[in-house]
Amino acid sequence: MLNQIFQVKQMALTLKEEDAADWVYRGEGAVNLVLAYAGSSPSFVCFLIGKVVRIRKAPRNGSQSKSVSVRNSIALTPHERVLWKDVHQLISSSDKEIVGQLYVQHVMKPLLGSNSVDAGMHVLVTREFLELVEKNVSGQRPAWRVEAARVDAHCDFGLLMSDHSLFAYGSQGSSLCLSVEIKPKCGFLPLSRFISEVNAIKRRITRFEMHQTLKLLQGEISQLSEYNPLDLFSGSKERILKAIKGLLTTPQNNFRVFLNGSLILGGLGGVAKNTDVCIAKAFEDELKSIIRADDDLCTNNLSTLVTEALQKSGVLDKLLKVQKLDNIDIEGVIHAYYNITSQQCMVCKELSEEQAKIYTPLHSASLDESLRIVKDYLIATTAKDCSLMLCFRPRNEEDSGSVYDNVYLDSTEQSFDYKVYFIDLDLKRLSKVEDYYELDKKIVNCYRQIIKMDQGRNEETGLKASNAAY
Known part of the structure; x- marks a missing residue:
């Protein structure tokens, strides 16, 4: 029952500007920045303690149009749709971010074992949340990472996972x-x-x-x-x-x-x-x-x-x-x-x-x-x-x-x-x-x-x- 409540809460969860202070820098790779929940909000504490959220980064020299939503971009190219034709869940998705999560769920999880893979779940994030996170964590990020990429403020959701x-x-x-x-x-x-x-x-x-x-x-x-x-x-x-x-x-x-x-x-x-x-x-x-x-x-x-x-x-x-x-x-x-x-x-x-x-x-x-x-x-x-x-x-x-x-x-x-x-x-x-x-x-x-x-x-x-x- 608790797990069902948690899933419903995740689906309804939107991280807003006032939530940014509750998320602390945990690390990053070439593509994503990872934040861990350190807050005590009565609304979220039961659901977010022990959670991290991965948010996408964008190259500072990138040419992505600010007016184009990530949700409206093509998830897979025509050649990729042919490549992954046997994984229906992938080719039926029109969202780049969700495709990544579905790939973990339907390709990597069966290969590596369901007990050792957490595909996570997407949560909505506002632009104000992302911009404030960018400001809050910039001093903790390696300088060369900061120079190479910033938080992608045009991506409207992150991947919530267990820590x-x-x-x-x-x-x-x-x-x-x-x-x-x-x-x-x-x-x-x-x-x-x-x-x-x-x-x-x-x-x-x-x-x-x-x-x-x-x-x-x-x-x-x-x-x-x-x-x-x-x-x-x-x-x-x-x-x-x-x-x-x-x-x-x-x-x-x-x-x-x-x-x-x-x-x-x-x-x-x-x-x-x-x-x-x-x-x-x-x-x-x-x-x-x-x-x-x-x-x-x-x-x-x-x-x-x-x-x-x-x-x-x-x-x-x-x-x-x-x-x-x-x-x-x-x-x-x-x-x-x-x-x-x-x-x-x-x-x-x-x-x-x-x-x-x-x-x-x-x-x-x-x-x-x-x-x-x-x-x-x-x-x-x-x-x-x-x-x-x-x-x-x-x-x-x-x-x-x-x-x-x-x-x-x-x-x-x-x-x-x-x-x-x-x-x-x-x-x-x-x-x-x-x-x-x-x-x-x-x-x-x-x-x-x-x-x-x-x-x-x-x-x-x-x-x-x-x-x-x-």
């Missing part, structure tokens, strides 16, 4: 809650025969590692990450633990930790600083309130706790299976994309006749086969770019009948309720396929150049050492 850094409002158990957000990235090496010989390094080096090199050269990060996605997805407890420790040392935008919904490690909306001695000490002190361990051992115990929960939940196996829907790599997908859009293949155009022969089977494929290839790739790309939220709370001895799974931490003799959710399961647009192809080229070319430079330096050093010996 998965907390347990359900009013549920049993400890009032203390620790949550860990991980952006796993791609957990396998591609083996596709459509990967060109010049890019064969993709079969040996992870996309994440190669992208790190490009980000370092572009000044987006100050140090290469110690994290390896292959460790996280390995199924080995030792390697998963190694991956978590790597994320703790270099969290960047791949790892965040919250205590009772407040960030205690990582960055909000951007790349976090590396975990130096001062950050590590402050983090250790925060963990003492929830993990019973001697000094300097709380962080290690957190790593073990996360590892145990990841293994027990099986969520990484589910995620990896969806990621592997991309079984021909973007170097193959781009050809299927040109089949769908009925354009001349710009990739084959730049290849010799002999080089292009490898892609003949793709261009000879039926339209349905091309659609399947591209659709699977876009779904896999969502899975490669999503995040995992693991939430823990100590289970009291007197607790019984908890609806949550639990994990036992031997070293501290503590039992924890835990839950795991996938978040940021955004629909990837068909028009982005060319961008994905160009980015892939850029990442691999950069890494190859670095390898050549390193080899050159090593050869020069060896020659100098040889000459010195004579």
